Amino acid sequence: MSKKGDDIWKNVDKINSELFTLTYGSIVAQLCRDFNHNYHEVNNQLDQMGYNIGIRLIEEFLSRTGAQRCQSFKETVEVITKLGFRVFLNIQPAVENWSSDGRSCSIVLPEPNPLNEFVEIPPTKDLWYCQILCGILRGALQMIQLDVDVNFVKDTLKGDDKTEIRLKLNKILKDEVPAGED
Amino acid sequence: MSNDNIILPSAASLSTLSIADNPKSGFGYNPSLGPLSNTITPESSNILLNRKTLSLTPTSGNSIYDKNVNNKKINEINLSSLSFLFCEAVNWTHRNSKGIQDLETRLNGLGYQVGQRFLELIKLREGVKSSKREIKIIDILRFIHGTFWKSIFGKTANELEKSQDASNEYMIIDNVPLVSKFISIPKDYGNLNCSAFMAGIIEGALDSSSFHANVTAHSAPIDGVPLRTVFLIKFDEQLVIRESLRFN
Amino acid sequence: MIHSFFIFDRHCNCIYSREYTNGDAINKTNDSDTAKLLFGILYSLKNISGKLAHTNDDSGFAPSNNTLKSFTLGTYRAHYLESMTGLKFILVSDTHIDNLQPVLWELYSTHYLKNVVHNGLSPVEFLAENDPYSKISNHNFIVQSDAYIQSLPVYR
Numbered sequence: 001m002s003k004k005g006d007d008i009w010k011n012v013d014k015i016n017s018e019l020f021t022l023t024y025g026s027i028v029a030q031l032c033r034d035f036n037h038n039y040h041e042v043n044n045q046l047d048q049m050g051y052n053i054g055i056r057l058i059e060e061f062l063s064r065t066g067a068q069r070c071q072s073f074k075e076t077v078e079v080i081t082k083l084g085f086r087v088f089l090n091i092q093p094a095v096e097n098w099s100s101d102g103r104s105c106s107i108v109l110p111e112p113n114p115l116n117e118f119v120e121i122p123p124t125k126d127l128w129y130c131q132i133l134c135g136i137l138r139g140a141l142q143m144i145q146l147d148v149d150v151n152f153v154k155d156t157l158k159g160d161d162k163t164e165i166r167l168k169l170n171k172i173l174k175d176e177v178p179a180g181e182d
Numbered sequence: 183m184s185n186d187n188i189i190l191p192s193a194a195s196l197s198t199l200s201i202a203d204n205p206k207s208g209f210g211y212n213p214s215l216g217p218l219s220n221t222i223t224p225e226s227s228n229i230l231l232n233r234k235t236l237s238l239t240p241t242s243g244n245s246i247y248d249k250n251v252n253n254k255k256i257n258e259i260n261l262s263s264l265s266f267l268f269c270e271a272v273n274w275t276h277r278n279s280k281g282i283q284d285l286e287t288r289l290n291g292l293g294y295q296v297g298q299r300f301l302e303l304i305k306l307r308e309g310v311k312s313s314k315r316e317i318k319i320i321d322i323l324r325f326i327h328g329t330f331w332k333s334i335f336g337k338t339a340n341e342l343e344k345s346q347d348a349s350n351e352y353m354i355i356d357n358v359p360l361v362s363k364f365i366s367i368p369k370d371y372g373n374l375n376c377s378a379f380m381a382g383i384i385e386g387a388l389d390s391s392s393f394h395a396n397v398t399a400h401s402a403p404i405d406g407v408p409l410r411t412v413f414l415i416k417f418d419e420q421l422v423i424r425e426s427l428r429f430n
Numbered sequence: 431m432i433h434s435f436f437i438f439d440r441h442c443n444c445i446y447s448r449e450y451t452n453g454d455a456i457n458k459t460n461d462s463d464t465a466k467l468l469f470g471i472l473y474s475l476k477n478i479s480g481k482l483a484h485t486n487d488d489s490g491f492a493p494s495n496n497t498l499k500s501f502t503l504g505t506y507r508a509h510y511l512e513s514m515t516g517l518k519f520i521l522v523s524d525t526h527i528d529n530l531q532p533v534l535w536e537l538y539s540t541h542y543l544k545n546v547v548h549n550g551l552s553p554v555e556f557l558a559e560n561d562p563y564s565k566i567s568n569h570n571f572i573v574q575s576d577a578y579i580q581s582l583p584v585y586r
Contacts, residue, residue, distance in 0.1 A: 015360070017259035018303065019296070019334050020267070026295040027271050030288075034278065049274060053266045056554055059547045060262055062514055063539035069514060088263045112249075114259050118299075132267075143440075143515040175516060178442035178473060262548070269550020366545075366570055368552050 001078065005086035008064055012087065017114045024115055028129060039126035046128075050135020058140035061087065069144075073169050074098070076146065077105055080137070089114050096164075104168040111156055111163065121157050128152045134165060145173040252307055265364035272365070272376060282371065286378040290397075293382020294389075301387040304333050315391075319352075319417065319425055322393050326384055327354050334383070335360050339413075350417040354384070355402075359411045362401075375399045377411045384413055394418040432585050433506070433522045435575070436465055437542070437566065440516030444469065445556045446566045450579065468520065472510055475501060499531060513538055527584050537575055545571035 028046070035041040061067070065083055070076040081093050091113050097106040112118075115130045128134075134150040141148045149168040154160035212219035222230075271292060272285075279285040308329075316322040327342045331354075345351035361376045377399035385397040396416045403410050437446035444465040476498050500509045502525055509521045511534035519534045519542075545568050547554060552568050566572075579585060 013261040014258040015261045015264055015336060016334060017257040018300070020259050020264045022296040022299050023264065023271075023292070024267060025299075026292045027267070029295065030292060031274075045274070049270045052273070053270055056547045056550070057262075057266055058515055059513070059517075059554075060543055063543045067514070088260045090257060090259050114257070114263075145516075176441050178469065265548060266550065272551060364548050365551060366549050366568075368549075368568075371551060 001082040002086075002092070004065070005083050005092075008083070008087050009090065012064070017090065018117075020114050021117045024132075025119060032127075039124055043126070043128050043131045046131040047135040047138075050132040050137075051139035052135075053132070054136040054139020054141075055143050057088065057136060058143045061140070072102070073146075074102060074105075076141075077107070077167065081107060084140075104166065106153070107165045107167065109163040109165070113163070116157055116163070119157060125158070128155060129157050130155070130163065137165070137167070142173070145175070147171050147173055251303060252309075261364070265361075268361060268376075268379070269365060276371070282374050285374060286399075289376065289378040290382035290385065293379040293384075294386035297383035297386025297388075298390045299386075300334055300383065301330070301390050304330060318429065319393065319421065322388065322391055323352055323354070323415070326387060330387060331356075348416075350419060350422050352415045352417070354413045354415065355410065356380075356413070357407045357410050359399075359409065362409045362411065375401055375411070377401070377413070380411075381413050384415065388415070393421060395421075431524045432527070432579060432582070433524070434464075435522075435537075435579060436468060436518075436520040438465075438469055438518040438520070439556055441556075442469065442473070443556060443564065445564070448572075448576070450585070468508065468522075469518075471501070472498070472508070472518070472520065476512075500529075509534060511535060511538065517542070521579075523584070530584075533579075533582065536578070541571060541575045541578060545574060 028042070031042045031045055032039070035045065061084060064087060067079060067083070070079060077095055081095055085091050085093055091110050093110060094108045095105055096108055099105065109130075113130075115133070119129060121127055121129055128151075131152065134152065137150045138148060141150075147170040149166075149170060151166055152164070153166045154162055154164040156163050272289065275288045275292070276285055279288055316325050323342060327339045331337070331339045335356075339354050339356045341353070341355040343353040343355065345353065356377075359377045359380055361379055365376050367374050367376070381397040381399040385395060388395045388397070395418065398414050398416075400412045400414060401410070402412045432450055434450060435446070435448045436444060439445045447465050479498050497512065498510050500507055502508075505524060507523050507525050507527060509523065509527075509530035511519045511531060513519075517538065519538055521530050521534060523530065546552065546566060549568060549570075556564050556566075
């Protein structure tokens with residue numbers, strides 16, 4: 001699958017990742033000002049923006065990879081890390097800490113990554129700087145009928161030993177039924 | 183500024199000081215006491231030792247300040263990632279703005295911070311040997327149009343022009359500015375030009391190098407080049423005066 | 431000959447419809463009943479194909495190997511592609527055209543992606559009927575997908 005990621009990566013239009021890093025930083029800083037440093041609201045807004053991105057990004061992902069439906073959640077997470085993160089952010093996070101029922105796991109981001117490079121945040125417990133990633137994953141997965149809770153549990157920007165996103169599969173959504181059919 | 187930050191005399195007025203007066207902070211020269219007021223007592227040494235401190239010792243070596251920004255190899259990322267992010271930022275900004283003009287000003291502001299930081303990064307990487315500080319308007323413009331543009335957008339801008347009518351106006355022209363590659367403006371956004379973000383980047387960089395200017399983006403399509411955009415750079419009048427003092 | 435082109439979103443709403451009559455003229459005044467009926471047939475066929483195959487396992491991760499691709503009626507053939515995100519692309523042609531899957535994929539992965547998905551200022555979630563945002567109104571998408579379909583050797 002990594003090989004496939006490499007092949008797709010060769011064909012995407014690329015830009016300097018630092019432009020992305022600084023643009024994201026500028027957006028987060030602006031949100032902090034817009035919400036008067038209420039970091040809970042900043043997190044929510046980042047999550048919402050991520051969701052809006054996720055529901056679009058999944059279409060590009062499917063178009064570029066031609067990916068077919070996975071047979072298990074484990075396979076889904078493998079596709080996300082080896083293809084998804086690779087194609088869009090040019091990084092390959094590690095997957096750790098699977099729960100025994102195979103419905104939750106952690107994605108550990110490499111350091112630095114294109115979101116948190118050059119970043120130092122004031123000592124606050126509340127801001128999850130990369131929260132937008134959670135929204136993106138949640139939105140993209142919902143579009144392929146997977147209802148997943150996504151949130152950060154650790155962040156090196158807050159002094160943790162790693163940056164870790166926790167995923168938990170709630171349920172598989174049913175296709176919508178046209179009005180009048182039940 | 184809060185009171186803690188100002189250096190306070192031990193008392194409001196030196197003439198009213200008496201031997202019994204002790205400064206609030208535990209320290210301070212009391213003229214009526216003489217050099218004695220600087221004696222370290224158990225109390226004052228306690229105060230000293232219990233001051234809140236901020237550690238300045240380098241810690242793990244993992245902090246962002248320990249990393250070398252001078253990497254020769256710059257990482258790349260999918261253009262789509264930036265386009266998704268940027269469009270979402272435009273949507274959010276649009277919801278909070280009072281109109282298209284206001285929206286463009288805000289996009290300019292988003293770019294401004296990027297420009298300030300990018301300038302620093304590029305100058306650091308140029309290194310001391312090859313780099314010198316640009317002090318002429320034409321030099322800083324050549325730098326923005328060339329090196330700066332190439333580092334950020336992967337290619338230099340197309341043209342660099344000087345206005346015939348106003349001595350403080352210059353134009354940088356890009357035939358395919360990055361953001362218009364992926365955005366097409368729906369009708370209800372009027373004549374919004376998202377390149378205002380790029381104008382902000384230029385403005386941030388110019389301001390940081392002490393060339394204060396206003397930069398605006400104007401779409402100026404010509405045959406076969408539908409996305410052609412003019413970045414109009416309007417320098418402070420004072421800069422023109424500075425320049426004529428220095429070089430004439 | 432290609433007769434018409436429809437897109438339905440995951441909420442089962444028709445978000446795009448285009449009718450191509452003989453020659454180059456494009457009839458833009460197609461009625462929405464056709465779209466509804468077409469969707470009804472496809473929806474039922476999809477359900478039946480799923481039931482016949484009995485491939486649903488307990489995990490709930492749906493199988494992908496039994497998907498509806500086209501059906502034929504008298505003088506028409508409807509070609510069908512559903513993305514994993516529930517977008518449904520349909521081309522209606524005469525019965526001489528066997529397989530339009532690559533064309534449908536191209537419409538999704540190039541034209542829809544480039545003009546609708548990547549244009550972050552136009553919606554991807556469409557509102558209910560009769561709202562101005564209930565359909566794809568993106569100019570570039572309309573122009574480019576028309577041009578693509580009309581350039582196909584099987585178009586006439």
